Amino acid sequence: MPELPEVENVVLSLKKKVLERTFICYWAKNKKINVDGVEGKKIKDIKRFAKYIIFFLDSKEVLSVHLRMSGFLILGKWNLDKEDFLENRYENEKHLDLPDKKRFWQVVFFLDNGEMMVLSDYRKFGKVELLSLEEAEEKMGRLGPEPLVITEKEFKKLFKKRKGAVKPLLMNQFFLSGIGNIYASEILFLSGVDPRRKADTLKERDIKNIYKNMQEVLKRAIAMKGDSTSDFRLTDGKKGGYQNNHLVYNQQKKICPKCKKEEIKKIIFAGRGTYYCPKCQK
Ligand SMILES: [Zn+2]
CATH class of the missing domain: 3.20.190.10 (MutM-like, N-terminal)
Structure with missing residues (x-):
């Protein structure tokens, strides 16, 4: 999507x-x-x-x-x-x-x-x-705030009293708008956070990392003209470039680019294909 x-x-x-x-x-x-x-x-x-x-x-x-x-x-x-x-x-x-x-x-x-x-x-x-x-x-x-506009302080506040798992939360358009399955997977990998982790167990440092990586990943993806893993095309019919730079998304069974030891795992979580490194993401 x-x-x-x-x-x-x-x-x-x-x-x-x-x-x-x-x-x-x-x-x-x-x-x-x-x-x-x-x-x-x-x-x-x-x-x-x-x-x-x-x-x-x-x-x-x-x-x-x-x-x-x-x-x-x-x-x-x-x-x-x-x-x-x-x-x-x-x-x-x-x-x-x-x-x-x-x-x-x-x-x-x-x-x-x-x-x-x-x-x-x-x-x-x-x-x-x-x-x-x-x-x-x-x-x-009715939609949640924009990830590239929200401040770190406001972002931290969003997590107050939230108990659900972090990945579906990032993808919930009423919590935060614009993030879907691909970028949620990449952001959580870079932040070292397990996609199934409950939001109320996140430390302040985890939220800070998620915020920082969210900014970086989205800006990089914009610069690469988006992701054409699936059907997406630009208005001239050409593909974007981010699909060639996935760290974990669609990378199951490949060696983790961070620890270089563990294989990237694919599970179905909250109804969606979810990719993560069991060693790097806690
Ligand atoms: Zn790893």
């Missing part, structure tokens, strides 16, 4: 490419996606909130995109018959005979410069909504 560094890269690139563009019309494969009213609206700003991509429109509305499990946004000019596309909105699997990977396209936005912005999403969980500013604020307001 795209996490903070992936979504941040999407937003940085969209800001260079689609600011001041106007949505002409859109096609969607499935009725679950209905953003009627987006037509004729101009993109005035684009921001990331947690894992959401938010397009601020000139109508005091926002277009909100969440990539969920396997979504990504690509920009380009394809030779599509726009009228045919629009006539076939919501035709689901029968829609059009889209070749190759285009069959995963869920939404196509036609822009006023002739370009298209496409949500490709093989697992179809991606969410696209047109919201009023108030609705968007309410939705974003």
Whole structure:
């Protein structure tokens, strides 16, 4: 699932490419996606909130995109018959005979410069909504703080009275926003903390380490243009680079890069593949 560094890269690139563009019309494969009213609206700003991509429109509305499990946004000019596309909105699997990977396209936005912005999403969980500013604020307001904005002091406070295991806690979007399975595994490895450790047993030093490594890992991942272990692609269709730098994620049975003795172990914990070094993480 795209996490903070992936979504941040999407937003940085969209800001260079689609600011001041106007949505002409859109096609969607499935009725679950209905953003009627987006037509004729101009993109005035684009921001990331947690894992959401938010397009601020000139109508005091926002277009909100969440990539969920396997979504990504690509920009380009394809030779599509726009009228045919629009006539076939919501035709689901029968829609059009889209070749190759285009069959995963869920939404196509036609822009006023002739370009298209496409949500490709093989697992179809991606969410696209047109919201009023108030609705968007309410939705974003429920999410936890941003890991790259929160101070160390505030971060420590978050852990007060928390009893759950540390890894699911870091991934809980109401506790902290933007971190998922890949970065939680990497951050806890660097911090020497077992992913199953209960939050109320963490020493002050552990929380300090988690904070520091969280900043470093996320910033490094942003600089590497995110992680394409799974389906994620940048807006030009290229892969990010962080998947070549995993310390523990997907590294089961490899020798731990820290102690150089123990093998990295994979377990299923809280329903997710969890990777750690039994020697280095306590
Ligand atoms: Zn180790």
